Amino acid sequence: MLNRLMMITALAALLAGCGNERPAPTPPPVVIRVPVPQPCAGTRPAEVPSLKARTPDWAALDVRQKAAALGQAYLEERTAREKLNAATAACP
Numbered sequence: 105m106l107n108r109l110m111m112i113t114a115l116a117a118l119l120a121g122c123g124n125e126r127p128a129p130t131p132p133p134v135v136i137r138v139p140v141p142q143p144c145a146g147t148r149p150a151e152v153p154s155l156k157a158r159t160p161d162w163a164a165l166d167v168r169q170k171a172a173a174l175g176q177a178y179l180e181e182r183t184a185r186e187k188l189n190a191a192t193a194a195c196p
Contacts, residue, residue: 144192144195151184151188152180152181152184154177155173155174155177158173158177159173
């Protein structure tokens with residue numbers, strides 16, 4: 105009788121462990137950005153005015169003002185160049 109009770113207890117313990125399985129966690133959704141082709145913009149827009157055209161009184165500027173003007177001109181020209189190249193990349 106004791107043997108049978110121990111066998112039932114062992115089987116119950118084994119079966120109790122089987123029902124405790126957790127499903128594998130699902131990974132979070134992945135966002136994939138796909139570039140969409142755009143038609144050619146046609147003619148290329150005008151370039152950004154040069155630094156000389158923007159600051160005719162260059163000699164009157166302080167060193168800090170010159171450095172700030174150079175930095176601003178660089179950033180504006182780089183941004184404009186990237187935008188123009190992106191807009192006209194599909195053009196022949």
